Amino acid sequence: xxDTLNQxxxxxxxxLGGSLLATRAANTLRYSLMNIFILAGTAAIAWGGPLTxxxxxxxxxxxxxxxxxxxxxxxxxxxxPVWYCQTMLFATLPLLIFATLxxxxxxxxxxxxxxxxxxxxxxIDPDAARARTNGFFLWNEGAYVSLGMYYGAAGVNVSHELIxxxxxxxxxxxxxxxxxxxxxxxxxxxxxxxxxxxxxTELDPATARRGEYIVAFVWRSTTGQWLAAKRFEDERxxxxxxxxxxxxxxxxxNQLMTVVxxxxxxxxxxxxxxxxxxxxxxxxxxxxxxxxYIEHYGLVRIPGTRVExxxxxxxxxxxxxxxxxxxxxxxxxxxxxTRRFWELEQSPPEEAATLPRGYMAMxxxxxxxxxxxxxINRHLAGWDRNLASPEEVAYxxxxxxxxxxxxxxxxx
Numbered sequence: 001x002x003d004t005l006n007q008x009x010x011x012x013x014x015x016l017g018g019s020l021l022a023t024r025a026a027n028t029l030r031y032s033l034m035n036i037f038i039l040a041g042t043a044a045i046a047w048g049g050p051l052t053x054x055x056x057x058x059x060x061x062x063x064x065x066x067x068x069x070x071x072x073x074x075x076x077x078x079x080x081p082v083w084y085c086q087t088m089l090f091a092t093l094p095l096l097i098f099a100t101l102x103x104x105x106x107x108x109x110x111x112x113x114x115x116x117x118x119x120x121x122x123x124i125d126p127d128a129a130r131a132r133t134n135g136f137f138l139w140n141e142g143a144y145v146s147l148g149m150y151y152g153a154a155g156v157n158v159s160h161e162l163i164x165x166x167x168x169x170x171x172x173x174x175x176x177x178x179x180x181x182x183x184x185x186x187x188x189x190x191x192x193x194x195x196x197x198x199x200x201t202e203l204d205p206a207t208a209r210r211g212e213y214i215v216a217f218v219w220r221s222t223t224g225q226w227l228a229a230k231r232f233e234d235e236r237x238x239x240x241x242x243x244x245x246x247x248x249x250x251x252x253x254n255q256l257m258t259v260v261x262x263x264x265x266x267x268x269x270x271x272x273x274x275x276x277x278x279x280x281x282x283x284x285x286x287x288x289x290x291x292x293y294i295e296h297y298g299l300v301r302i303p304g305t306r307v308e309x310x311x312x313x314x315x316x317x318x319x320x321x322x323x324x325x326x327x328x329x330x331x332x333x334x335x336x337x338t339r340r341f342w343e344l345e346q347s348p349p350e351e352a353a354t355l356p357r358g359y360m361a362m363x364x365x366x367x368x369x370x371x372x373x374x375x376i377n378r379h380l381a382g383w384d385r386n387l388a389s390p391e392e393v394a395y396x397x398x399x400x401x402x403x404x405x406x407x408x409x410x411x412x
Contacts, residue, residue: 024078030322031080034154035091037063037323041150042099045143046119048106048129052139055146059153059287063319064360072316075346085342089325092158093178099150103143104268106133107276112268144276148283151181156288157324161341163188176254180261182284185254186229194228196337200301200311208297210380210401211373214366218289294355294362295330298380302391309335309352310387316346317358328359353383381406 037058044054079085105115106129119126133139155178162168162175176188191206198204205224208217233251237244246252265273294313301311315321315328327333329344331352355362356379366372384396384404396402 020078024080027077027322028080028084030073030318031085031088031325033319033323034157034325035088035095038092038095038099038150038154041146042095042102043122043124045099045106045146046102046122046124046126046129047132049132049136049139050142052103052106052133052142053145055149056142059149060360060364063323064358064364067317067319067358067360070318073318073321075316079342082340082342085325085340089158089161090174092154093174096150096155096178096181100147100264101268103147104265106130107140107143108269109134141279144280145283148280149287151280151284152287153324155179155181156184156187156284157327159188160191160327161325163192164337166192166338177257180254180257181281182288183258183278183281184285184288185257186226186251187288188254189232189251190225190229192337193232194225196307196334198303199296199307199334200299201303203303204296206292206296207299208293210298210377213369214290214293214363217293218286221289221292222285290363290366291327291359293366294359297366297376299353299383300388300392300395302389302395305389305391307334309347310383312352313355314347314352315355315359320358320360324359350386353379353387355379377403378406 041055041058044051101115102119105111105119105126109130111126111130116126119129133143159175159178162171162178165171165175172188176185179185179187195204195206198207200207205221205228208214208221212220230251233249234244237248242248262274262277265277267273269276296312299311299313301307309331312330312334314331317328321328325341326344327341329346331347332344333339335347356375357365365375381403384393384402388396388404393402393404
């Protein structure tokens with residue numbers, strides 16, 4: 001999106017009075033939601049007890065409902081200044097570290113004096129919080145469930161924005177550190193060099209196939225991407241004639257970041273810290289994969305053909321779009337992967353299909369299996385008829401997966 005479009009306020013929704021100033025103010029709040037979410041969740045963890053599960057509740061129940069309640073954003077709305085957008089992204093890592101320290105403090109038997117002082121400064125009694133949390137075994141785990149949600153929803157999402165900045169080594173390094181919290185630094189390699197090249201094809205482990213249950217996909221995608229990242233880096237070094245060792249191989253070198261985070265956990269929690277880190281990191285990784293499932297479910301592309309907007313599902317929901325820094329404008333992202341999140345645009349219906357519900361609603365529905373397949377198949381039928389290329393239609397028919405006939409049945 002050009003600076004002219006970004007400043008024009010074109011498409012401002014009437015509900016905001018068509019005012020450029022009002023739209024920009026609303027979007028400043030909208031693109032602050034993720035960090036507000038982390039701060040609110042951190043306060044809930046500090047309070048202890050059942051509130052330690054607030055990250056899970058916020059992510060799927062509250063955010064999912066609010067997302068549907070507020071509907072879609074307009075296209076090309078006036079954005080906050082670039083410096084503000086950048087600040088929101090780079091605030092994520094320190095906020096996640098702080099949230100992790102708060103979880104350590106509330107789940108440890110005696111806590112840490114300097115963290116106790118922070119709790120008291122905001123009106124929370126840390127001893128009472130630990131009593132609420134450690135008095136029932138589930139609340140202790142709840143803090144790490146919430147951390148996992150923040151690692152996935154905030155950390156991986158911001159990382160996704162930063163690792164695409166091929167011209168910014170520091171940004172890519174910062175993004176890779178965020179991935180260390182989900183044991184997934186290989187994503188910085190596979191996603192950029194693998195997924196974006198192979199999306200929609202059988203070569204891409206991160207594209208969900210028609211009729212593939214979400215749990216099976218999470219396992220296949222996780223293992224497939226890990227192996228693909230390692231394979232890509234091995235092949236890169238072989239092509240360059242370079243030795244393949246810990247210091248030259250980016251895949252293994254990046255794993256050292258995960259080791260640092262593991263040592264960080266263990267320094268505060270002892271050996272059990274490794275278990276809690278694995279637990280929280282796995283939740284964050286699963287969160288990433290269920291989002292992957294929704295982004296490309298059932299869409300196909302012939303290997304070697306151009307990646308186009310139609311090979312990703314779009315979503316224009318106002319709340320989740322702000323919280324996730326326009327990740328939901330995924331069709332435009334795959335069409336022009338180097339665009340910053342504030343430059344992404346909604347894809348018109350003749351270029352890409354739009355999900356019938358927001359991400360959170362679609363993810364929850366996907367766990368139901370067959371009802372979800374029947375529901376999404378009606379929308380895939382439209383993709384098959386209106387957006388698939390002749391070669392893609394032939395591929396789907398050859399696999400017995402073509403759904404375009406559903407529209408004819410409905411019309412009859």
